[in-house]
Amino acid sequence: MKIAVTSQGATLESKMDPRFGRAAYIMIVDSETMAFEVFDNSENANALKGAGIKTSVLISENGAKVLLTGYCGPNAFKTLHTGGLKVVNDVNGSVKEAVLAFNDGIFTYSEGPNKDGHW
Amino acid sequence: MIISVASGKGGTGKTTVSTNLAYSVQDATILDCDVEAPNAHLFLKPVIKDVVKAHVTIPKVDEKICNLCKKCMDICQFSAIAVIGKSLLVFPELCHSCMGCFEVCPEDALIKDKRLIGSVESGKSEDLNFIKGILKTGESMSPPLIKRVREHQRKKVNIIDAPPGTSCPVIASMTGADFVLMVTEPTPFGMHDLKLAVEAVKLLNIPYGIVINRSGKGDNEVNKYAEKENIPVLMEIPFDRKIAELYSNGEILAKEPVWKRKFKDLFNKISKLAEKEAAI
The missing domain is CATH 3.30.70.20 (Alpha-Beta Plaits)
Incomplete structure (x- = not known):
């Protein structure tokens, strides 16, 4: 299964970026093979508004079924939920650690956003 | 003629200047475009005759x-x-x-739907036309409401009480004006935000001038800046306890003949500057 992880860098060892919409990079990792694709998210990160919505569309279009991140706001959560993606908030550590922890089945899917919208 | 009263910094006296200016000239319309916190009504005490809801068009998918x-x-x-x-x-x-x-x-596949963003009130304060926009609480989209308020502009004199700052709502309140009157105060904060507001109005290519409120207090930096940049200082309102008391009681300063004359003079100076610019 393809897992999207918010990341500060472009490798599996990179630390996770706690932000979703304005994350520096999005890593889409195959949870079985650990093969990954890197997406530079700087365009969305610098968006005036709606960064979470845009990033949600990006990960969905690239096949992710689950998002592991730190904070997810209301508009992003709504978009992901509509697209049928599952979200796990409050995840930290490296990208690799996050995916391995997901594979170990220790996460429970979040039922809502854990951050207020930005104005 | 459209005169937009702006400031950069909030609380410098935009409403004091715009209400007194409107009160002092004949057949004026005052448009309170500070739709997040309109307050010109506190001084002009208008009788509201009409309230119209303001909507924006949004898409809805079939x-x-x-x-x-x-x-x-x-x-x-x-x-x-x-x-x-x-x-x-x-x-x-x-x-x-x-x-x-x-x-x-x-x-x-998209259907035009609408979303309520606020309302526009119109009425009279003596012979003055009074228009006010009120943004719905929690709403952030004020420029469309400001445009709706400005649909009430008339042929004669229109005075716009603009919101503070230099962002979209301010631009929506200045665009198309014949003159922008910048109200500032002689403090470092007033000076800082005045410069930003001047940069914004320059981009719009509208003639402008300065009113210094609470003059005599603070420093002399605004006057120095105006001189250096060749910006006319059209009026100074002194830092005076009596003026502050009138304001606190929701009174119009120009009910006193001496101030009415000063605000009329201000209007005449603005008219000349706006005409001069229009001729070029």
Whole structure:
């Protein structure tokens, strides 16, 4: 299964970026093979508004079924939920650690956003 | 003629200047465009005759027709539309009503819906026409409401009480004006924000001048700046306890003949400067 992880860098060892919409990079990792694709998210990160919505569309279009991140706001959560993606908030550590922890089945899917919208 | 009263910094005296100016000239219309916190009514005490709700147009999708082509999402500069999975989501509070999505939809799958953003009140304060916009609490989209307020501009003298700052609502309150009157105070903070406001008005290519409120207090930096930049200082309102008391009681300073004359003079100076610019 393809897992999207918010990341500060472009490798599996990179630390996770706690932000979703304005994350520096999005890593889409195959949870079985650990093969990954890197997406530079700087365009969305610098968006005036709606960064979470845009990033949600990006990960969905690239096949992710689950998002592991730190904070997810209301508009992003709504978009992901509509697209049928599952979200796990409050995840930290490296990208690799996050995916391995997901594979170990220790996460429970979040039922809502854990951050207020930005104005 | 349209005179927009702006400031940069908040609390410098835009409402004091705009209400007194409107009160001192004949057949004026005052338009309170500080729609997040309108307060000109506190001084002019108008009788409101009409209240009209203000809406903006937003898209709503007809899911039976939409084929999820994403053209609407791609043209939207504000992420107000997301096509994800088998759905099209609209975020109404992000929509700027540019109508781009309606234009590009090849299937005519978008229906025009509307969203309430506030209301426009109109009435009279003696012989003065009074217009006020009130933004709905929690709403952030004020420029469309400001445009709705400005639809009430008349042929004669229009005085706009603009919001503070230099962002979109201020630009919406200055665009198309014949003159921008900048109200500032002789403090470092007033000076700092005045410079920003001057930069904004320069981009709009509108003639402008300064009113210094609470003059005699603070420093002399605003006068020095005005001289250096060749910006006319059209009036100074002294830092005076009596003026502050009148303001606190919601009174119009120009009810005193000496101040009415000063505000009339201010209006005459503005008219000359605006005419001069129009001639060039």
